[in-house]
Amino acid sequence: EGRLGPAGAILGTPEYFAPERARGEDAGPEADLYSLGIVLFEMLTGRLPFESDDPSHLAECHRSVPAPDPRVFRPELDPDAAAVTLRLLEKDPRRRYGDAHHVREECRAVLSRIGPAEADIACVTSSARAAPRAPLAEALRWAVAASLFGRMAAVAYPGTGVPAPVRDGVATAWLLVAELAR
Numbered sequence: 348e349g350r351l352g353p354a355g356a357i358l359g360t361p362e363y364f365a366p367e368r369a370r371g372e373d374a375g376p377e378a379d380l381y382s383l384g385i386v387l388f389e390m391l392t393g394r395l396p397f398e399s400d401d402p403s404h405l406a407e408c409h410r411s412v413p414a415p416d417p418r419v420f421r422p423e424l425d426p427d428a429a430a431v432t433l434r435l436l437e438k439d440p441r442r443r444y445g446d447a448h449h450v451r452e453e454c455r456a457v458l459s460r461i462g463p464a465e466a467d468i469a470c471v472t473s474s475a476r477a478a479p480r481a482p483l484a485e486a487l488r489w490a491v492a493a494s495l496f497g498r499m500a501a502v503a504y505p506g507t508g509v510p511a512p513v514r515d516g517v518a519t520a521w522l523l524v525a526e527l528a529r
Contacts, residue, residue, distance in 0.1 A: 361402040361405040361406060361409075362385065362395050362397070362398075362405060363382040363385045363386070364382075364405070364406060364409045365377070365378035365379075365381035365382060365409065365440070366381070366409050366410050366411075366438045366440075367440060368409075369405075369406040369407075369409040369410045370410055375440070376446065376447075377440035377441075377443050378440070379447075379498055380435050380443045380444055380446075380447065380450065381435060381436060381437075381440070381443065383435055383447075383450065383491070383494050384414075384432055384433075384434075384435025384436040384443075385436070386490060386494065387431070387432045387435060387487065387490065387491075388414065388417055388432050388436065390486060390487060390490050390524075390528055391417045391421060391424055391428060391429075391432060391487070392417050392420040392421050392424075393420070393421075394420060396414045396415055396436065397409065397412065397414075410438070411438070413438070414432075414433060414436035416429055416433065417429045417432050417433075425457065425461050427456075427457045427460070427461075428457050428461070428487070431450070431453050431454060431457060435450065447491075447494075447495050447498065450491065451491055451495070454487065454488060454491050455488075458487070458488055486524060486527045486528040489520075489523065489524045489527055490524045490528075492520070493517070493520040493521050493523075493524050496516070496517055496520055497517045497520075497521075500513050500514070500516075500517055
């Protein structure tokens with residue numbers, strides 16, 4: 348939005364920029380899918396696909412350097428999980444998924460093959476007692492859900508800001524995802 352900074356300014360976290368944002372172009376939902384791909388890459392590998400202290404170097408990486416295959420850092424990673432991640436990280440927005448629904452369906456297909464059968468059910472345990480170690484696939488599924496929840500909140504409350512209870516709910520979802528991933 349123009350009121351957040353000068354015209355032409357690029358706002359956001361450089362580690363999660365979509366290539367089109369790094370080029371200073373307008374960004375649509377495809378840019379959110381790219382950023383989701385960065386989060387997914389980070390969850391699957393424990394690191395970002397591009398790392399640098401220099402924001403301009405990060406922007407250049409997002410613009411022109413192909414994302415590394417997550418299996419470089421986690422060779423045991425399921426090839427289909429890596430493929431979902433790499434498709435989200437396509438430089439050309441037209442080569443990414445058409446929308447978040449398609450990402451969700453693709454993730455469900457991967458999870459049905461490698462993860463728990465209950466694709467829509469998860470149990471959140473109290474932090475007062477030690478939780479059993481959850482499979483990485485479960486953390487992946489919840490990261491997609493938390494990301495979609497945050498995006499829906501932003502779309503539902505444009506301009507005026509997300510109400511505090513909704514914002515707190517999104518933050519809590521991400522804290523639970525982080526705990527599950529650990």
